[in-house]
Amino acid sequence: MKNENLVRSIVSSFKPYQGEINPDELAKRLGLTAEEILPLHANENLFIEKDWIIERVKEAITTLDFRSYPDPETIEARNVIADHFGIESSEIVLGNGADEVLDILAKVFIDPGCETIILEPTFGIYGMCTLLLNGKPKGVLLNENFSPNVNAMLEALTPKTRMIFVCSPNNPTGNQYSKKDIKRLVEESGCIVAVDEAYADFADYTLIKWIHEYENLIVIRSFSKSFGIAGLRIGFAATNSALAETIRKTVFPYNVNKLAQKMIPILTKYWDYLSQKISEIKKEREFLYNQLIRNGNLKPYPSQTNFMLVKVVKPNFTAKSLQSRLLDKGILVRDRSGLPLLDNCLRITLAPRPVNQRLLECIDEIFGEEPV
Known part of the structure; x- marks a missing residue:
């Protein structure tokens, strides 16, 4: 065979x-x-x-013993992230880069045959995660000015729709969507809305504290961009504590390495x-x-x-x-x-x-x- x-x-x-x-x-x-x-x-x-990043890495390494596994609960890193972003550590799920976070979310929410709605053009990983779970990604075109066509997205919903992926600011168009448009999607869709904010620190606002208002909202953040550690691969999802606990159950042990975890408290000191x-x-x-x-x-x-x-x-x-x-x-x-x-x-x-x-x-x- x-x-x-x-x-x-x-x-x-x-x-x-x-x-x-x-x-x-x-x-x-x-x-x-x-x-x-x-x-x-x-x-x-x-x-x-x-050289500045290298010095921060040296600062982290002196505190670490690489013979032992990293903290599977990512407690210190989650506590620091919570303080920095004004949320609770129980509301955070860490991943090996935002890409792994997206993969984890797909595995939690997408059964074979289920659908996700993706604004296009956008980051290709959303469709990739959907397809690998035998889901069906449904693309909805942005308007000519690259704003979301919210009516078309809501019309694309079916009983099989599990998630809507929203990249804001969007890669590769570079624009941040209006709060009004995203609010409509969260309030009217009836499914999980995952807002990828990898570039939010360069934009006008973040929606991360909206997780306290909407149980179906997940905000994804990355340390690759504004924090400058793309090579260490660390990102996180923020959502309500109950949903975050459910998601963390599916995460493989030791998914975030020791150095990446330690760089979070070090880098936030230099905000x-x-x-x-x-x-x-x-x-x-x-x-x-x-x-x-x-x-x-x-x-x-x-x-x-x-x-x-x-x-x-x-x-x-x-x-x-x-x-x-x-x-x-x-x-x-x-x-x-x-x-x-x-x-x-x-x-x-x-x-x-x-x-x-x-x-x-x-x-x-x-x-x-x-x-x-």
Whole structure:
């Protein structure tokens, strides 16, 4: 019997989540050093200095014994998160990155044949989690201005609908949805509404305290973006205590490693520093937006995240061709033109001024050349 015959049919036909080329591999291909590559493709926090994070990691390591398992109850980390966000530790479920949190939620709520509603275009993991549980993701298009079509979402509900995934601010469009729209979904849907707030620290507000008002609301947060520890993989879900206790029953033991857990109390001590970096990101976001508007060959969309969605409008150029030429110059950006409503669009991570200046110079050079 061949192993292929034993693989679940959904897995055999599954299309995996695709990222861009690894920066180290790109450096080797171009004969450059790793420092010469500009990784503007993954929405990482490039404003926090690498040496500063290393010092915080050293601070954490001195307190840890890696011969023993991490705390399976994540008590210290949950207590600190609760204090930082103004909620209760009993209302928190920690995961190995927000991606694992999404996977846990899918396993808790989605039976085979059940449906989830997903605003499109958005983060691809929501559909992936649904499909792997033999659920059915139902996409509802955003409006042309990237706002949610709440009426269409509510009309898409059926007795089989278990969850609505809402990414706000949304990846890759960059906009934060109105409180009024999300409130309607929570109050009128009758199912679990999971609001992914990975980028909320760069936006106008967070809905995390709404969990005290709505029993069907789950808010998902990440430490990869504003806290700058994408490589340590830690995120959490916040919801009412009863539901959080139910969700925690399904979490594998020791799912969050010791170092990641310890970095939470350490980083929150330095929130003033991290807040300063968030302010710098917002300032640079305005600078890059204005520069791209003046360029005339690109249409940037307003953003409330640490990235910007940009449409290529120069005749005879495409998002793919611009991405390819930037790649030749050691600059990684994400092509999002294959998603609904995002024809000819790139997603570009915000970076400090010298990096943005180099990006703008390279774009001008490329647009001054003949299209291919």
